[in-house]
Amino acid sequence: MRRLLLALVAAATAAGCDSPALTVDIAHIADATTARYPVRSDLMPVGDLGAPPRWYSAGAPPLRVLKLDAAAPDAEFVAQLKPKLGRAILDPEKDLTPELRKELAAFLDAAFGTPAAPVVRPVTVKDAEKLKVYEAYTEGRAGKSAAQATEEAATEAAAAVEQLGLTDAALARGAVLYRRWCAECHGPSGAGDGIHAVAGTAMPRDYRRGVFKFVTAFPPGTPRKGELGKPRKDDLRRSITNGLPGSMMPAFAQLTTADIDDLAGYVIHLSVRGEAEFDWMTRMIQLTKNPNEDDPDYSRALGQQTLALRVLLTLGNWGRAEANRIPVPPENTPTPTDRLASAARGFRVFTSTCASCHQNYGRTQQLKFDVWGTVVQPRNLTLGVYRGGRRGEDLYARVYAGIYASTMPDSKAKAGAVPADQPDAIWDAVHFLQALADPRDRMLLGQFDPTIRIE
Structure with a gap:
């Protein structure tokens, strides 16, 4: 052929x-x-990596450099990260036996298909009960029996597949579009390792951790770890349509609405597959390398149970994200004076809650490792370049939900129901950020409140 x-x-x-x-x-x-999707073989950060010693060399992301070891161009990164292997950094190629990797490949193929025939196929309630997916674990939901937790997880997963439109036909169309427009940067499995990825100034998004930076979702209460950083499908559509300003991600506004929807669905497919794979590997490395006294021995049945459970829980988290859009209230600044007053209040919000990370408004370099093990720094806010969009509602969502993947905390505790005649602290911060990025607005803000000085 x-x-x-x-x-x-x-x-x-x-x-x-x-x-x-x-x-x-x-x-x-x-x-x-x-083709089949490759089983993950690159290093997996699972703990604290410390603070980066500097920016890494062009085309040499730290974890890829660590994998090279003797041939590595950045010796400082190797010296810092090598002692973390086996603890904060796992190597699935070495830490899992070939037999375990082969079994995982079979489990993943059954649940997610191939690049030519992608599917998202969580186990049904009946099959989940047969597999006893919750009986082998202590992580059942509080107050629920294993049977109740199993039924709830399987029901949530099936609802999420339907809500997100992850049909076989839509995924097949999305796969073709992905290979046409996206794979050369994001790679065949969504690992951010396409043939053009290394040349990029910032690594293309690795979908396999199941987290994204620019989201408008935040489940109510105190979200669990797996719920954080999940986007709504609209968030993915927007990123595909508009691109990410200040990055290598271009806009694809020439694609039809239907094409963009199919592409977003395929990205979800890759992300759910990658996160389930990551969680399975992490669990099995712990079981086989550092088991606790009450941990079971590995068996094929346990491996199958583990993947089935991770798929169910991951899809449930996507479903909750889809159903819980961040509530963005009206700006409530009808006049220019109202806007300046809000920005002045926002300056004080910023100095009390944001300035420790965005030192000198982000102009002072403060390097961090993100959840992917790549190097990032807090945004230079004076430039007004925001990859997730610079509209007021975009910035509101960033402040409200934070950017979990890059350690930016959420501020949702400062939000909530705000009376129409009272200021909203998050909108105040947004109005300050918008003024900060414009020299004329900075001048007007200083005239309005002489105590605000931005050099």
Whole structure:
């Protein structure tokens, strides 16, 4: 089949149809017909990596450098991170036996299919009960029996698949679009390891941790770890349509609404698959390398139970994100004077809650490791470049929910029901951020309140 397709391309070229895009498309489609998703083999950060010694060299992300070891270009990163192997950093290629990796591949193929035929297939309530997915664990939900927790998780997962539109047909269309537009940067499994990724100034998003930076979702109460950083499908659609300003991620506004929806669904597919894989690997490495006294021995049944449970819980978290959009109230600043007064209050919110990380408004370098093990720093707020969008509602969502993946905390405790005649602290902070990025607005803010000085 591949030779036939390449022959067709050669014939088209000979006839004068020498579009490079066509050739790339055909190659991707031909490869996908027989390909399987690779089982993860790169290093996995699972704990505190400390503070980066400096920015890493171009094209040399720290965990890839650590994998190279002797051939590594950044010796400082190797010296800092190597002692963390086996604790804060896991190596699934070395820490899992070939037999375990082979079993995991079979479990993942059953649940998620292949690049040519992707699916999201959580176990049903009946099959979950047969697998006894909760009986082997102590993480059942408080106050519920294993049977009740199993039924609840399976029901939530099925509802999330339907709500997010993860049908086989939509995923198949999204897979073709992904190979056409996205795989060269984000890679075949969504690992951010495509052929153009290393050349990027910032690594393309690795979907496999199941977290994203620019989200408008925040489940009520105190979200559990797995719920944090989950986007709504609209968040993914917006990022695909608009791109991420200040990054290598371009806008794809030329795609149809239907295409963008299919692409967003396929990204969810890759993310759910990757997160389930990550959690399974983390659990099995702990079981086989550092078991607790009450941990069971590994068996194929336990491995199958573990993956089935992780898929159910991950999909449940996506469903809760989809159903819990951040409540953004009206700005309540009808006049320019109201706006300046709000920004002045926002200056005080900023200095009391944000300035310790965004020192000198983000102009002072303070490097951090994010959840992917890549190096980031708090945004330079004077530039007004926000990858998640600079509209008021975009900034409100960032302040409200934080950016979990890069350690920015949430401020949702300062939100909630605010009477119409009282200021909203988050909107005040947003109005200050918007003024901060504009020289004229900074001047007007200083005239309004002479105690505010931004050099």
